Amino acid sequence: MADTPRVAPSPLLSVPGAVPPPEGSPDAGVAWHYGDPFAEQRTATGSVAVVDRSHRFVIAISGDERLTWLHTISSQHVAALPDRTSAENLSLDVNGRIEHHWVQTDVDGVTWIDTEADRGASLLSFLTKMVFWAKAEPRDGSDMAVLSLIGPDANSPAILAALGIAELPATYAVTPLAGGGFVRRMPWPTTDSFDLLVPRADLTRWWATLTEAGARPAGSWAFEALRVASLRPRIGVDTDERTIPHEAGWIGGPDEHGAVHLDKGCYRGQETVARVHNLGKPPRHLVMLHLDGSAEGRPEVGEAVTADGRTVGRLGTVVDHFEWGPIALALMKRTVPADTALATGPCAASIDEDSVPAHDEVQPGREAVDRLRGRR
Known part of the structure; x- marks a missing residue:
C-alpha cells in the first residue's frame, strides 16, 4: 500500500507555466511540464535543464555504525562506502523480491537516503525497526529536497558559478554546497545527470539561481522520458510484488551502476539472488x-x-x-x-x-x- 506523502506540494508549482501532473501520477506535487515537454527533453539532452524532484522522500541516518548496519540489511556493499560518495541500494523480502530502492550518499558523518514519495514512510519505518542495538539513528529528512540538473551544459561556467563549485563530481561522487546540501553525479537518466540535495527552505532560491544561470525548467515528463530511454526502472511502477533484482537489471556494485553487490552476503533475500546468479536465469x-x-x-x-x-x-x-x-x-x-x-x-x-x-x-x-x- 502506498504511503501518504508527508510534504506539501512544491512551491515551484507556482512558477509561471508550470503544469501539474495528471491525477494519480506518482509525481504528484511537482510540475509535469512547463508548456513544451518535448523541448524540455531536447534541452536536457543538448543543453541543461533543471527538474523539481522535491517530492522525493528523504531520510537522514547518523551514528558511527550507520554504514556497517545498513550493509547487513540491504543488498549493496556499503560497509566501507567512502565519505562523499553514493550508491544505489535495495531492501528485499525473504524471497528476494524488491521492497524498496533508494540512492544513498554519505557526507560528513551522515548518510542521506532519497526514495519514492509513496514508499518513503514505509522505508523509514523498516529502518527504524531494524536498528536494535546498532549505533544508527534514522530520521525523517524532509527538511532537505531534491533537484536534478540534466544536460552537457551542466558543466558550463555559468552553472558552476551558480553552484559555487570549481568542477562537477565523478559518477556517484559528491561535492558539498555552500549553505548546506551537496551535488552528486548520477549515471542516469543521461550521462550528464546531477542531483542536488538542498535545504527545502532554500528550494525556491536554488531554482531561481539555476534558471538565471541558464538551466531551462523541465518537468517530471521530461525526466521520465529520459529514464525510460535509459532502461532504469522505477519501483512500484516498473516493478510488481514479484519482481526480483535480476529482472529489473539492478545487479552490480556501484562501479557497475547496480544496486545488488554479488560479493556480499548476510542480507534478507540473498538466497534468491545467489541462486539466480549461480544456477538460473530470471x-x-x-x-x-x-x-x-x-x-x-x-x-x-x-x-x-x-x-x-x-x-x-x-x-x-x-x-x-x-x-x-x-x-x-x-x-x-x-x-x-x-x-x-x-x-x-x-x-x-x-x-x-x-x-x-x-x-x-x-x-x-x-x-x-x-x-x-x-x-x-
Whole structure:
C-alpha cells in the first residue's frame, strides 16, 4: 500500500507555466511540464535543464555504525562506502523480491537516503525497526529536497558559478554546497545527470539561481522520458510484488551502476539472488517497448502485454519521448522473442531489440557442476 506523502506540494508549482501532473501520477506535487515537454527533453539532452524532484522522500541516518548496519540489511556493499560518495541500494523480502530502492550518499558523518514519495514512510519505518542495538539513528529528512540538473551544459561556467563549485563530481561522487546540501553525479537518466540535495527552505532560491544561470525548467515528463530511454526502472511502477533484482537489471556494485553487490552476503533475500546468479536465469526481464502512436489513448501502468491474446508481460511507465514517440518499460517473459507482435491496452507494441538483455554470461554454479561432470 502506498504511503501518504508527508510534504506539501512544491512551491515551484507556482512558477509561471508550470503544469501539474495528471491525477494519480506518482509525481504528484511537482510540475509535469512547463508548456513544451518535448523541448524540455531536447534541452536536457543538448543543453541543461533543471527538474523539481522535491517530492522525493528523504531520510537522514547518523551514528558511527550507520554504514556497517545498513550493509547487513540491504543488498549493496556499503560497509566501507567512502565519505562523499553514493550508491544505489535495495531492501528485499525473504524471497528476494524488491521492497524498496533508494540512492544513498554519505557526507560528513551522515548518510542521506532519497526514495519514492509513496514508499518513503514505509522505508523509514523498516529502518527504524531494524536498528536494535546498532549505533544508527534514522530520521525523517524532509527538511532537505531534491533537484536534478540534466544536460552537457551542466558543466558550463555559468552553472558552476551558480553552484559555487570549481568542477562537477565523478559518477556517484559528491561535492558539498555552500549553505548546506551537496551535488552528486548520477549515471542516469543521461550521462550528464546531477542531483542536488538542498535545504527545502532554500528550494525556491536554488531554482531561481539555476534558471538565471541558464538551466531551462523541465518537468517530471521530461525526466521520465529520459529514464525510460535509459532502461532504469522505477519501483512500484516498473516493478510488481514479484519482481526480483535480476529482472529489473539492478545487479552490480556501484562501479557497475547496480544496486545488488554479488560479493556480499548476510542480507534478507540473498538466497534468491545467489541462486539466480549461480544456477538460473530470471523468469522475466525489463525491456523497452515502442507503442503505436496512432492508437486512440494509451495503456495504463500494470496492464498486461499480450501476444496472440496470451499474457506475456506487465506494462510499466508509459511516456511520450521527443524522438521515439510513445515508449514504455515492460517486464516481459524472458522467452518471448524480440520480434514478437505485441499488444497492450489500445496499442500495438514492439520490443526495442537493443533493450533486450543478452543473458549470455557464464553462470558460476552451472560451470562448477559441468566441471565436476567432466563437461568442461
